[in-house]
Amino acid sequence: MTETRVSLEMSKGSAPLTPVLSANWDDPRAWKILNYERRGGYGALRTALSMAPDEVISLVKDAGLRGRGGAGFPAGLKWSFIPKDNPNPTYLVVNCDESEPGTCKDMPLLMASPHTLVEGAIIASYAVHAKMAFLYVRGEVLHIIRRLQQAVREAYSAGYLGANILGSGYDLDIIVHAGAGAYICGEETALLDSLEGRRGQPRLRPPFPAVAGLYASPTVVNNAETISSVPAIVAHGKDWFQSMGTEKSAGFTLYSLSGHVANPGQYEAPLGITLHQLLDISGGMRAGHQLKFFTPGGSSTPMFSAAEIDVPLDYESVAGAGSILGTKALQCFDETTSVVRTVLRWMEFYKHESCGKCTPCREGTWWMVQMLRKIEQGEGEPGDVDKLLDINHRIGGRSFCTLADGAVGCVNGAVKNFRDEFEAGCRGIPAWQLLPYERSTVFNDEDLADSGLDSRVGVKA
Known part of the structure; x- marks a missing residue:
């Protein structure tokens, strides 16, 4: 799937697409710390360290950032659940175990701009008083793991990680952890069991991770895109963030567009954009075909027919239409599909x-x-x-x-x-x-002949 950034105006006076997370994806070597800093990277960290941790939590809460991993739970509210009087250490765990069928937003983000996640993880850890953070990544995406490991090493060398970060007196270590490739480990408590070295299986709740998570200690678990959105909020403020999206679904997000479309890829836009608008921008369905059905948030969300093409893709509107926004994985299928x-x-x-x-x-x-x-x-x-x-x-x-x-x-x-x-x-x-x-099939006969597949049934000839 291609990494697609579009800066065109959407049709009929609607808001433009908003490259924030994807703003540097077309930069040469965007993943290097010098190029990230050249665009203002780690400036938000300096701002956050000049604030009290509770002020950072209040900023994220007031901005209305909601979890981008599927549930849409308010991130700042989740951070505020961490008990202040628990004697155990607090941990931050970032869920980079993207595996929902049709979802491809976190991996391109981490590949192109891993320092966005690293900076966000440092700010979030500071806000919840965590001294240790874990980036849990699918074991199959070795290239992503290596890129994150390199970004973490660069952050240590630049003084953004380790002891006394930027002279603030705050200490933090980040560990990149590779999972073994189980879809269930995308569920936060199964992820925690996996991180502890056990078989990844969901836990009975309560207690919730905020009280007894990793190693039975207070733990914040957030999706990679959620944490990556934090630096922009700290840098530009809650009013800027709320100027995008809708009243209850504020901000920008990455939509994965795939299937029978002319130009599949990741499109960053304010929450509330419609599939109709995204298809207008991306070139529409494949030539000569019409949309039949699509998933608003991956295969686990009830599908929509073409009649819902104008449903705003935000948490409330999609729920009101009978589905879930989920991971915003827009799998589009035309009239030829069973x-x-x-x-x-x-x-x-x-x-x-x-x-x-x-x-x-x-x-x-x-x-x-x-x-x-x-x-x-x-x-x-x-x-x-x-x-x-x-x-x-x-x-x-x-x-x-x-x-x-x-x-x-x-x-x-x-x-x-x-x-x-x-x-x-x-x-x-x-x-x-x-x-x-x-x-x-999305392949032509020539492509299938080269791959040794039978175009009639999609199996080996």
Whole structure:
């Protein structure tokens, strides 16, 4: 996926796209500390260190920064939950375990500008009185791990990390930790277990991480984009941040645009932009095709049909339309795509990635895959769609974490908008007969021939 920055005006007088996190992505060697400093990097850290920690928390809280990892919980409010009288040390853990299908925002950000995250982590750690911070990264993205490690080394050499940072008397160490590649470790408590050397499985809450997180100590866990947004808020103030986005969903964010679109990539814009506007800017759907459905925040969020193309992409508007903004992963599919096949692939992912701790998730996702395979093959029976929804109902809200809820969401949204395709699979019509798979491929025959794939079914020839 390409890294896309656009500075064009959006159509009909709406606000321009806002390159803040992505402002330096096109700079040569943007990841080096000298180039980051040349653009004002680490200036926000100097400002933060001149403030009291509680003032930094109040600034972030008043700005209205919400978590960019999916839940949208106010970051400053989460920081304020750290108890002041706990005798244990406080930790900051940054969740860089991006793995939601369709999501590709944190990795390009960390690749292009790792110092944005490092500076944000130092400021956040200072605000919550943490002396140790961890950057938890997916083990598969070795290039990202190496780039973050280099950025941390440069920050130590420049005096931004270690003892007595910039003469302030504040000490902080940052450790870059590579995970082993489990989707469940994107859930904050499973991540903490993994960081402690245990099998990554979600914990029963309460207690919440703010009280008993890493090593049973007070811990703040935030997404990489959330922490990376902090330096800009400290540098420019809450009024500047609130001038973008909507009243309850303030600021800028990165949208991942993928699928049957002309120009996939990351587009940074104020919260509240619509998919219609993003497609206008990015070149629209692939030539000769129309949007059929899309996910507003990754595969775990209930899909929208083309009728929701003008829903503002902010937390409240998307929730009001029946879905979740999530990670803002806009996977766009055109009229050639089988919804049944798409949902089956997503469900196979959730079945595979279930940690197995909770019976409804472990068993329910397995049965969902079996039923969806039957429907895809045209071997479903009358009433199977209702049975599918019944199993779905018995999974959602009955597990420790939201993996099961995500699996439920993608199926519910699909059946709600495209029930006729599922019913066709219960009348002896295979999904590939209703919507031939070769029509939906994003590759042409020449590309497939070079890769050794069969364009008809997308498998090895």
